[in-house]
Amino acid sequence: MDLNELKTLVARGESEISEFKKSTAQLRRAMETLCGMLNGSGGRVLFGVTPQGRIVGQAISDKTLRELADWLRRFEPPATITQARIDLGNGKEVLMLEALPDPVRRPYVFDGRPYQRVGPTTSVMPQETYHQLLAERPDSRTRWETLLAEGYGPTDLDQEEVLRTVRLGIAAGRLPESTGNDVPDILNRLGLLKEGRLNNAAVVLFGTRFLPDYPQCQLRMARFRGVNKSEFLDQRQIEGHAFALLDEAMLFLRRHLPVAGRIVPGLFEREDEPLFPLEALREALVNAFCHRDYTIAGGAVSLAIYDDRLEIWSDGTLPAGLTPDDLKRDHPSKPRNPLIAKVFYLRGVIERWGRGTQKIVELCVKAGHPEPEFGEQAGSVWVRFLPSGYIAPHRVAHDLTERQREILHVLSKKPSMPLREIRSRLENPPSDRRLREELLHLKKLGLVSSSGHGRGSAWSLVRQDNG
Known part of the structure; x- marks a missing residue:
């Protein structure tokens, strides 16, 4: 393209297939526009032209071209975007990027989000439109x-x-x-x-019938005693459609999750809440149902609750190019089952596409817990939820009573406590003699220690892995 052709193009103004940027300082917005053009009928972005159509040009250095190459690598799938430089004769140039869409590869996403072009305006593409285009590949x-x-x-x-x-x-x-x-x-x-x-x-x-044709429509749930799978308190394995399995999983969580008590401000009443935010757990389960590999006939979504953590596993690997670490930041949305994900979205279960894993992290951090861990192992993807504080074990050499677990929880709040303070913090405090017997039993199991003698003695929690 020569200067006369450039002037003719600019004279037509901005449109669905043409946009002007004063300089490459606006590269991100330009890439979003190119993504919208790729998802439409193509188009051009001109750098060195003001929105009013004044050709001003800019100096294009090697650094500029390296930055441009870095931005272009953020398209998924890889896009065909050509480059042309028009010399203005005054040491400045206009850089033109032209998007050449391939309908076979559409929809395109840039930096994890799809965009659309409507007239001279670029906007994020609605999830329903994205899934429709994906299904049409x-x-x-x-x-x-x-x-x-x-x-x-x-x-x-x-x-x-x-x-x-x-x-x-x-x-x-x-x-x-x-x-x-x-x-x-x-x-x-x-x-x-x-x-x-x-x-x-x-x-x-x-579906209402699954065997023998759809054995993968299955949910496995277990509440284990301790921190491994050697013994369980409850175990269930059920078949059903995805929405029924989601409901069953949430019931299981409400039944078996420890509760964390808190005082409601202004009411002076105790309110019990599940240890982990249910909204985050629900989001993780929805991700598992939408993204799992249903071609694995013996596969399932698995929910496991231990004394010290909660894990959700689903069969299948992450999409090519994604790592577990990517799930905590903006990343391309590549649903393995876009039709299934679309129905979850239309039903209102998924609030916003492509942010499910980030939402899980945000909800847990807001609740005061560490960030959940994501991983990929042996052909499965998992997410692990960890509590913010000490969780007393259910079993050491043998089962612990609820009172013994409550004593351990009280001791986790301070480095050490005298007997009278421990007793004052228990909901139904026993006699001093009975409480001392409980503490001595826990000391024998290696869970607590004591210092001092008589009325001056103090008790401390022995920090260790829960179990």
């Missing part, structure tokens, strides 16, 4: 969730759950009020029915 026909569910029809689905999804979707403002109550029509709108035939995603989301 040619390779979507080979994804497990889009394959036909042979031998299954609409009558094999939980139709009340389908209608409940519509009600919740309308309430969330994500489905039109005109959606109606015709189940086949609803399934068709959700992308779960094509020419009267269900796909695998429909069975995962709403």
Whole structure:
């Protein structure tokens, strides 16, 4: 492109396929615009041109080009963006970047987010549009969730759950009020029915029969005694559609999670809350159901509660290019099952695409806990929740009583305490003699220590791994 052609292009003004930037100091906004153009019909961004159409140019150094290359590497999938430099003859140039979209690879994301171009404006693409474009990729026909569910029809689905999804979707403002109550029509709108035939995603989301064809629609839950899997207090393994499994998991958590008591300001009343924020745990479970690899026939989502931690595992690996550390910061949203994720979103279960793992971290930190740990091991992805403080063990050489565990919890609050202070902090304090017997028993087990003698003695917690 020469200078005359540049002037002709600039004279047309900004539009859906053309945007002006005064300098490369606006590279991030320019990349977002190029992403929107890639998700549309293409376009150009010109650096060295003001929004009013005045050609001012800029000096383009090697450092500028290196920075540009770094920004261009943030597109997923890798995008075709050509570069051209138009010399203005005064030591300055106009840099033109042209986005050449490939419909086969659309939708594109930049720095973890997809963008769209509407007229001369760039904005974040709505999640529903993103998932629709993702489902339209040619390779979507080979994804497990889009394959036909042979031998299954609409009558094999939980139709009340389908209608409940519509009600919740309308309430969330994500489905039109005109959606109606015709189940086949609803399934068709959700992308779960094509020419009267269900796909695998429909069975995962709403199925009522799973064996022997869908053994992977399973949830495994356990509350272990101690910090390993040698003994459990409760263990369950159930089959069901994703929404039923999510409900069962939340019930299990409410039943088995330790509670942390706090005083409600202004009321002077004790309020018991689960040790970990339920919203964070629910988000982690939703991620597991949406992103797991359903092609693994013996796979499942697993929920394990130990004395010192909680873990959620799902079969499948992270998308190519993502590491466990990436899950704590902005990262590309690459759902393994976009149809399944789309229905969770429309139902209002997912609030914002691509931020689930970051939201989990934020909720735990806000509740005063350490950041959860993410990992990938033996073909599975896991998230581990850790408490902020001491959690008394259930078992050492043998089971501990609730009173003994309460004494340990009280001792965890201070470096040392005299007997009378320990007694004053217990909800139903025993006699001094009985409390001393309990402390001596805990000392024998190596959980507490004492210093001093008689009335001047003090008791301390022996810090160690819970178990």
